[in-house]
Amino acid sequence: MKKFKAFCLLASMMIVPSVALGCTGMSLKTTSGDTVVGRTMEWAVDASFQYRIGIYPRGKKYKSIVSEGMGSLMKWTGKYGYISMTTYYDLDMGPDGLNEKGLAVEFFYFPGYASYGKYTKETAHKSLSMGDYMKWLLSTFKTVQEVKDNMHKVRIISVIDKRFGDVDHPLHMKVTDPSGESIIIEVVENGKVKIYDALNGVITNSPTYDWHLTNLKNYLHLSPNAHTPIKTKELTFSPLGAGSGMMGLPGDFTPPSRFIRAMAMAATARPLKTTEDAVFELFRMLDNFNIPLGTVTPKGKIPTDIESATQITSVSDLTNITFYYHTMYNRQIRKIDLRKIDFATVKEQVIDDDTERKHVTRELRVK
Numbered sequence: 001m002k003k004f005k006a007f008c009l010l011a012s013m014m015i016v017p018s019v020a021l022g023c024t025g026m027s028l029k030t031t032s033g034d035t036v037v038g039r040t041m042e043w044a045v046d047a048s049f050q051y052r053i054g055i056y057p058r059g060k061k062y063k064s065i066v067s068e069g070m071g072s073l074m075k076w077t078g079k080y081g082y083i084s085m086t087t088y089y090d091l092d093m094g095p096d097g098l099n100e101k102g103l104a105v106e107f108f109y110f111p112g113y114a115s116y117g118k119y120t121k122e123t124a125h126k127s128l129s130m131g132d133y134m135k136w137l138l139s140t141f142k143t144v145q146e147v148k149d150n151m152h153k154v155r156i157i158s159v160i161d162k163r164f165g166d167v168d169h170p171l172h173m174k175v176t177d178p179s180g181e182s183i184i185i186e187v188v189e190n191g192k193v194k195i196y197d198a199l200n201g202v203i204t205n206s207p208t209y210d211w212h213l214t215n216l217k218n219y220l221h222l223s224p225n226a227h228t229p230i231k232t233k234e235l236t237f238s239p240l241g242a243g244s245g246m247m248g249l250p251g252d253f254t255p256p257s258r259f260i261r262a263m264a265m266a267a268t269a270r271p272l273k274t275t276e277d278a279v280f281e282l283f284r285m286l287d288n289f290n291i292p293l294g295t296v297t298p299k300g301k302i303p304t305d306i307e308s309a310t311q312i313t314s315v316s317d318l319t320n321i322t323f324y325y326h327t328m329y330n331r332q333i334r335k336i337d338l339r340k341i342d343f344a345t346v347k348e349q350v351i352d353d354d355t356e357r358k359h360v361t362r363e364l365r366v367k
Helices: 002-015 130-140 144-153 209-219 255-267 275-289
Strands: 025-029 035-042 052-056 061-063 075-077 082-086 096-099 104-109 171-176 182-188 192-197 310-317 322-327 334-337 349-351
Touching (some): 025 255, 035 171, 052 130, 075 130, 082 130, 144 182, 192 209, 255 275, 275 322
Antiparallel strands (some): 035 310, 052 082, 052 349, 082 096, 104 171, 171 182, 182 192
């Protein structure tokens, strides 16, 4: 029965989420060097409540999830509190988290390439699932350098979770701190950890990050500058409108195309004076990556349990440690200022601000 459930989930992933699980991440900096990070979140296997927000206090005691037959894995006590977009099937984690020191950790789907280590009794005490690895980072570190300095202390292993259909989480992640330092962490080839600098903070999905960087060489012609008119003896040929320098920019929803599109937008962003400017500019950019299901999924295969493939869009201000988001149910932007939360006393909780599942509008009255 377990094998059948896993097969059904994997089969559904090949039919729908291979295109609908299309998360896109970007970063922007202000003219003074402050950093904001943002992402879209798509999930089309079923409703997994990505629009809920989890609050996790400082001093929380954690233990890693285990598969059947595994002994106790790693345990630790959180040094920092954090919030997380949540949840994968009532797990106390989500694909996007921000801690009280401004460290942001974001998951992105990575099928066909994520390959974790194997469980051993000898290393069980320092072994984590990929999901628990995210919780460890958020609850333990405040800078990317600290993350890199301590990565050798843990092993990321394959952990099968019944709540996730008896299959593992094929994921890679981006980690960013308030200084703007940002890295991509990928676990491949049965547990080998690879780290890349996150160019312009851009990340999508498979293939591996180095492949995406190589693929950039195919788009060196892209430019914010319009093409120069070409004159002949009799005629002058001018661009038909603004944006001619970006002709050839891919517009489909595949991960390689979204990577190029996001990189072009991040690299040509206008000067931004304040973090608020950067936050709302990033929301505007991320709107280009919203995925309406009908464009990527045949009508007979469209899931019935979500209204849109893009469930949530979030932006984190790492300087002012503030989390902004809007959801598929309500595009009104909401925010949580982590500086106003006392993580020493706050209770662990999950906030659902979309209980009415209704879009909020404001009518302007004309006198």
